[in-house]
Amino acid sequence: MKKISRKKAEEQIHNHIRLQSAEELLKRVDTGFGQKARAPFQTVVEGVQNAADAIDKAREVLLRSTGNDDYNAEIMVSVSVVDKSRGELQISIQDNGIGIPKNKVQIIVRAGGTGTIEYKASRSQQGIGWKAAAIYASQSTGKPMEIISKTFTEKIAHRHVYDYGKGKVTKVVEEPYEGEFPEHGTRVSLTLLGDYSRARGNIIEFIRRMAAIHPYITFILKENGNITKYEKRTSEGIPIPAPVPPHPNSVDIGQLKDLLAYQSRIRSISLAGFLKKNFCRIGDKKIKELIERATILQYFDQQNFFAGDIVKRIAQSEKVKELKKSPEKISAYLKTLVRDVDIDRDYAAKLYISGKLSNNIRSLDNNELKKLFKLDGQPLPKQIFTEKTTVNMILNDEKKVRLVAETLRSMSFPSPPMDSLMPIPKKTLIRGFVSIYNPEKHVYVERKPTSTSGRPVQVQVLGMYGGEISPDLRDQDKLIRIANCTPLIYEFGSDIITQTAREIDWSLYKLGKKGSLPSAPVIFVVHVTSPQLKYLGVAKQAIGADDVIAEEIKRALQAASRKLRKHVSMMEKHRLSGKAREFLEKHAEIVSESISKMTGEKKERIYKPLVQEIRRRRPIAVQATLTGG
Amino acid sequence: MKKIKEKMDARELVRELKRVAKGIARDIRSRKNPAFNVPTRGADNFIYDEKKDLIYIGESMSQRSFHNTGTVTAFTQMLYVMSILYESAEREKHLTKREIYYQDPELFNKDQKTSDNIIEDIAVTLGVTRPCLRVVASAKGVCIGDLTLREGNDTFNCNSLGRGGWSISPFIDEVEIIDCGADYILVVEKDAALIRLIEEDFHKKNKCLLITGKGQPDIATRRLIRRLNKEEKLPVYVLTDSDSYGMQICSSYKRGSISLSFESAYLAVPSAKLLGLLPSDLDKFNVPKAARLKMTEWDLKKAQKMLEYPWIKNNKKWRKELQLMISRGEKAELQALAKHGITFMTDVYLPQKLESKDWI
Known part of the structure; x- marks a missing residue:
């Protein structure tokens, strides 16, 4: 890799920091600060996520400038009770990560989120979590937020105080910070109301799991001066995901508008240039296709019908499915099924049979679309943009923005590149959790990256069985959910991981039964990594429903269970052979005594080799004897 | 073998x-x-x-x-x-x-x-x-008749041991046969028939030995019969109830039993004959209907199964008698003969049967 200066590396990374939208929004949505017991937890989660991201960014700076990304990374969470009677806590999270440049702090503190435009997996993706914490803190105690930060290249640290009251963010203080502070990094502090004694269990669990996933970072929890420390155990970090421009299929209008606006501020270029620069998988050929596609969509819009719905109607029709592969019958039936629009029924039947019809029109190219909906010879509407239309012209016309977004989503593009993911290294995942739970057997399954609506996604599963794992675990403890390297604690039931796990027939793997989580002494760690992963809420404690992700989770869990089943069967056998041993050894006693009576030799001369042979023939795993199995 | x-x-x-x-x-x-x-x-x-x-x-x-x-x-x-x-x-x-x-x-x-x-x-x-x-095994067989034996230091005649006869010794192989004044052996299935025969002095009148194994015979009893058959050349006739169980018992004296088949050569008396009570005897000797019993389901099943045994399947006489029993569905105990008078068996039935060699 070409070495650049640390300053430059830092700048490259910070370049993407920019302003997004409003603070007020956060007060209206569920950000996870609803309950007193949860607020301190949510605060820690948001802060620690940002801290871990900052450390990975520092690693990136080091990697780009020195070629080595290892350093003594450390995250310290301090909780102190300020006013016990009122339940007022001060929570501060300090990292020795990349730090925030003094002039970027005022952007970061705005509620819109740090919003890196980069498209890669990261822990804190929208960058609104911490601000939600700050707003909650401000609402509950009226006290402001403090940020102390220093970058690699800044000479001194600066202390910033921001007030989130009065519906906006106000800078209260900005001054050089003279106190003790790491070489580089950030410390954020909030004072909030919360029930720490109730939040504590989850906070500790979260940090413990964070430490398991991030053995290259030292985690310290300071509770009123009491220190719990999870030491750094390895120099190998999580591979730094490569930023990849968004995939066209994944873009929505808001995102597109942001990108256009950002481009517009730099320089208004052509649509073609903009698309090629800001999205992956778009080339000249695709641009041409896109312009034509836009007119087709415009036509559909004019005619007031939804081509996607019609395609979906045919694709999902049970009746059509029954007609199997008979084009005549399908064509005839389509007369009743699609009465609202005049389509080429024979052609539709042909497309259906060749498997080209799916839930949207993405799978059809322009010619197929035109033929299906009998567009040839029809007067097509006038194009409202071409590839040469400038970014500014599009940005100024809401209709154009919408059409571009729609067109991008309605076309097929090659799958996105997979290097924007952040899978946990196999060794890290195994060591991290096996050292906590001490199972007698663990299995690891890694699915190949795949993509869903233009976003790459990858699932990893670690299955742990027996040993110190109790069979009476609560459901929440049987399934450890991790999303982009961040453990999820709350909203267990609604998470797609939980829901998928509940659908698995565990009896096939001797781990339990169908319709619930396993009943065997087993823990599954499930990691889902994907840029712009869709969560169920702003609190990001549950991954939202997604067919592709669900399928990946299911397959990974099944594969892990299959591996575990072998072990479970073996353990059963060992358990039996343990019993058999006891049984045989009892008989060996009588046998050797009887023989000794008849031959006159010493009993031991027979008993010893006999028992040795019993043990050789009936092996018992050491763990099995330890756990009394 | x-x-x-x-x-x-x-x-x-x-x-x-x-x-x-x-x-x-x-x-x-x-x-x-x-x-x-x-x-x-x-x-x-x-x-x-x-x-x-x-x-x-x-x-x-x-x-x-x-x-x-x-x-x-x-x-x-x-x-x-x-x-x-x-x-x-x-x-x-x-x-x-x-x-x-x-x-x-x-x-x-x-x-x-x-x-x-x-x-x-x-x-x-x-x-x-x-x-x-x-x-x-605690031997349960009894032998009575003119037979002089020596066991250890004791020499005795089986006729001089009272009406109970000699309880066959479990150490039968250590018993020495000194003298035998009998012409044949009548093996009786059960004690009851034996008592009748002893009471009528059948053994004395007919110069025979009466032996019973009291049901399924033990090894000592079978061994004694075999030795007498082999060493003293005494023919053996067996008297049992007229049912499948009786035929089975006779068969085990004669050919050995399946469960002790490994000792057959040493215990069996292939020349032994089933004298009665044969199914065909029931009509021949006019055993009244009232004295005949209906075969139970178990009896019938057992009889059917016996028909499959090669030694019965291939033995015409045995097969015929067994088939007759099955077809009539009737069985009778030796005591049924008493309907004609208490001494009918000893005075009429047995002499007539032995005389006419009516055995199988």
Whole structure:
């Protein structure tokens, strides 16, 4: 890799920091600060996520400038009770990560989120979590937020105080910070109301799991001066995901508008240039296709019908499915099924049979679309943009923005590149959790990256069985959910991981039964990594429903269970052979005594080799004897 | 066919057991799976020798190895019993089956049948008869008639022991036959018929020996009959109830039983005849309907099954009688003859049958 200066590396990374939208929004949505017991937890989660991201960014700076990304990374969470009677806590999270440049702090503190435009997996993706914490803190105690930060290249640290009251963010203080502070990094502090004694269990669990996933970072929890420390155990970090421009299929209008606006501020270029620069998988050929596609969509819009719905109607029709592969019958039936629009029924039947019809029109190219909906010879509407239309012209016309977004989503593009993911290294995942739970057997399954609506996604599963794992675990403890390297604690039931796990027939793997989580002494760690992963809420404690992700989770869990089943069967056998041993050894006693009576030799001369042979023939795993199995 | 050793003294037995035990010990030390190959003493494993009309044990073997949890118990029981037999043989003593059982009832699942079977298994595995193992069953047979025997230092005549007759000794092979004044042996299935015959002095009047095994005969009784048949050339006639069980008992005197088939050559009397009560006798001697019994379902099933046995299937007379019984569905006890008068059996039936050689 070409070495650049640390300053430059830092700048490259910070370049993407920019302003997004409003603070007020956060007060209206569920950000996870609803309950007193949860607020301190949510605060820690948001802060620690940002801290871990900052450390990975520092690693990136080091990697780009020195070629080595290892350093003594450390995250310290301090909780102190300020006013016990009122339940007022001060929570501060300090990292020795990349730090925030003094002039970027005022952007970061705005509620819109740090919003890196980069498209890669990261822990804190929208960058609104911490601000939600700050707003909650401000609402509950009226006290402001403090940020102390220093970058690699800044000479001194600066202390910033921001007030989130009065519906906006106000800078209260900005001054050089003279106190003790790491070489580089950030410390954020909030004072909030919360029930720490109730939040504590989850906070500790979260940090413990964070430490398991991030053995290259030292985690310290300071509770009123009491220190719990999870030491750094390895120099190998999580591979730094490569930023990849968004995939066209994944873009929505808001995102597109942001990108256009950002481009517009730099320089208004052509649509073609903009698309090629800001999205992956778009080339000249695709641009041409896109312009034509836009007119087709415009036509559909004019005619007031939804081509996607019609395609979906045919694709999902049970009746059509029954007609199997008979084009005549399908064509005839389509007369009743699609009465609202005049389509080429024979052609539709042909497309259906060749498997080209799916839930949207993405799978059809322009010619197929035109033929299906009998567009040839029809007067097509006038194009409202071409590839040469400038970014500014599009940005100024809401209709154009919408059409571009729609067109991008309605076309097929090659799958996105997979290097924007952040899978946990196999060794890290195994060591991290096996050292906590001490199972007698663990299995690891890694699915190949795949993509869903233009976003790459990858699932990893670690299955742990027996040993110190109790069979009476609560459901929440049987399934450890991790999303982009961040453990999820709350909203267990609604998470797609939980829901998928509940659908698995565990009896096939001797781990339990169908319709619930396993009943065997087993823990599954499930990691889902994907840029712009869709969560169920702003609190990001549950991954939202997604067919592709669900399928990946299911397959990974099944594969892990299959591996575990072998072990479970073996353990059963060992358990039996343990019993058999006891049984045989009892008989060996009588046998050797009887023989000794008849031959006159010493009993031991027979008993010893006999028992040795019993043990050789009936092996018992050491763990099995330890756990009394 | 495996040659069965009929005679073996205590010293030989000790030597044999020691040889087997050493073999097992050797297998254990060379990390092999020690095992006994035991000829199966089951309903499926017998060979019927048509020429000799004898049932022998078949070729089928079952392996009882130590390292198999399914057979380790039987293996251990065999070795354990062998060690008991060894100790008693060393002191030239005999053991009863019951004594062996009480050495360790726990090991035999608190069921004497288990240890009894193990004893038979050891005998068949070593290829000897059970008496060779110096195991005696509490003999239940009785013999009465002009027969002089010596057992140990006692010499006696079976006619001079009162009306109870001589209780056949379990150590039958150590009994010496001194003299015999009888012309034939009448084997009676049950005690009741024997008492009638003794009361009528049938044995004295007819110069015969009366022997009963009281139901299914024990080995000592069968051994005595065989020895008398062989050594004194006495013909043997069997008198049983007219039912499938009676025919079965006669068959075991004659040909051996399936469960003890390995000792057939040593116990059976192939020349023995079933004298009565034959199914055909019921009409021949006008046994009144009232004295006949309806065969139970079990009787019929048993009879049907017996028809399948090669020694009955291929024996015309036996087959005909059995078929007659089945077709009529009737059975009768010997006592049914008493309907014609209490002495009908001794005065009319038996003389007439013997005279006309009406046996099968």
